[in-house]
Amino acid sequence: MDLMERAGTLKGQLVSFALSARFRRQLDTVFDQTFPGGVVVEEAGASLVIDHFILQHRLQDGDSVVDKFVLAHPELSAEERDMLLGWKDVVEGIFEVRGKSGDSISLFNLVDELTYRTRSNLGKAAFRSLKKGMFLIGRVVPLGDDWLVSGNLAAFPASERAALLTQAAELSLRSPELVFRNPEKLATARRMLADQRELFIELYGDELIVVPCDVLTERVNAFWNAVAERAAVTERAKVDFDFPEEMDYAETVAIHFDPDTGLSFYFDFGLLQDLFDNPALIARRRYRETMTSYLRDDTVSPAAIRILAERDTEKAGVVFQKLLKKRGFSWAEHGEALLRKHKARYFETPQLPTNIPVSETMAEHLRNTRQGQRE
Structure with missing residues (x-):
């Protein structure tokens, strides 16, 4: 079984582990905080909450769910343990589709301005409807030299570029650590x-x-x-x-x-x-x-x-x-x-600069946005 297939199998086991009775109370608390009133608006939103809970949420003892999963499965190989723990290095962003190659897709992150060659445990089918110039909002995690989709991706047409550039700028200001991955x-x-x-x-x-x-x-x-x-x-x-x-x-x-x-x-x-x-x-x-x-x-x-x-x-x-x-x-x-x-x-965590350098493309977009607001 190659790394991609093993990643798909382990991700399914990891999700089942997180949804087990062992973590139910803590996951319910996270959902209550994320969706006041208990109303989950969409499946994609719920998927992202679960993915964050698995990989990044700190439990009472400071560990994450993926840490607990690795401890509970001593039969995992060193490569598998390293891969699972590496998934804590999540990249969140707003991605522009730059192209496809085989079972991978090239994604340019508007937030950190890095390119991620990304695969899915669903194979080519996950990217079939995507075209160059479209945009995705979601999360990816390391997979060897590539990246793996983690949770659901929300897709947007190329016509939404201006709105998504604005959203990327706002995300950069709220979470500079996402920018400084670069x-x-x-x-x-x-x-x-x-x-x-x-x-x-x-x-x-x-x-x-x-x-x-x-x-x-x-x-x-x-x-x-x-x-x-x-x-x-x-x-x-x-x-x-x-x-x-x-x-x-x-x-x-x-x-x-x-x-x-x-x-x-x-x-x-x-x-x-x-x-x-x-x-x-x-x-x-x-x-x-x-x-x-x-x-x-x-x-x-x-x-x-x-x-x-x-x-x-x-x-x-x-x-x-x-x-x-x-x-x-x-x-x-x-x-x-x-x-x-x-x-x-x-x-x-390292203390990061509060000034965020932006590309000329982003700077021009923000100037045009301000100009439009004045008019």
């Missing part, structure tokens, strides 16, 4: 980030500035206008912020150009600067609650606390001694472990 995209983004950081420091004197909240929009727009001017873009920046509730009552905000990700914003940062200068302020409720929020909120980057602590590590140790009620706490000795405990997701 190493050239990541390298370009990091170069852009380095140039922008240099410009931010040139403009404001440091990679972090603390300002009153009411000038935040002005400062950020001034920065993006400087970026546009350097790039010889004539359109002026006007950023509309959608900030969390913290901005409603915060007095200050730190604007930080993180060298790994780009612009970040930390509300009431000035308050915490005062706290780290005078740790006795932790006795006051607002200082204590703000510091607790910075530490326990996993949407706040650990970079914010590092910046505060590294100004004076001895005083930082006193702040956390009082906050955590741990007399022996030392920032130098315990600080990193504390951040890893409360900011686990920042350490589990």
Whole structure:
């Protein structure tokens, strides 16, 4: 049995394993979260949910269903185990059909701008109705040097190109990790980030500035206008912020150009600067609650606390001694472990640039879309 046939057999067994009573409660929870009210709109949507649950959803112990399947089948060969575990490296995208060859199809992903030679465990029949120029939305997983369709593919005619380019752009902004599967995209983004950081420091004197909240929009727009001017873009920046509730009552905000990700914003940062200068302020409720929020909120980057602590590590140790009620706490000795405990997701996955480089085709489409919206 060749690799393609074995993949088809194992995928069927894997799906049956995932749909067994062992995982029913957890899968039901995922469906309830995905389809509020319990109404599953279409079979393709349900298939994608199940596929994600099998390959990417973390169970309570941190494993995925495919991890459990491999553990439950010690008779699998090393090649089969590697193939199954490799399926966790899922590529999600919006694909343009570029051509067919034998039982494979060439798919160009509008999101990461890479080409995937793809096969299906259904053979040629799976691609019979597809023509060059059509589009597919779906998922593929590694299969040796090729890729394998995982879950159902949704097909669209070539006439939907503009709408799907817009959808691909929106997906790229929501999930930059999908774009940065392409190493050239990541390298370009990091170069852009380095140039922008240099410009931010040139403009404001440091990679972090603390300002009153009411000038935040002005400062950020001034920065993006400087970026546009350097790039010889004539359109002026006007950023509309959608900030969390913290901005409603915060007095200050730190604007930080993180060298790994780009612009970040930390509300009431000035308050915490005062706290780290005078740790006795932790006795006051607002200082204590703000510091607790910075530490326990996993949407706040650990970079914010590092910046505060590294100004004076001895005083930082006193702040956390009082906050955590741990007399022996030392920032130098315990600080990193504390951040890893409360900011686990920042350490589990690489931090990626927030600026997304796009191809000229995508850039032209977005310019035309904006122009059409103005008219």
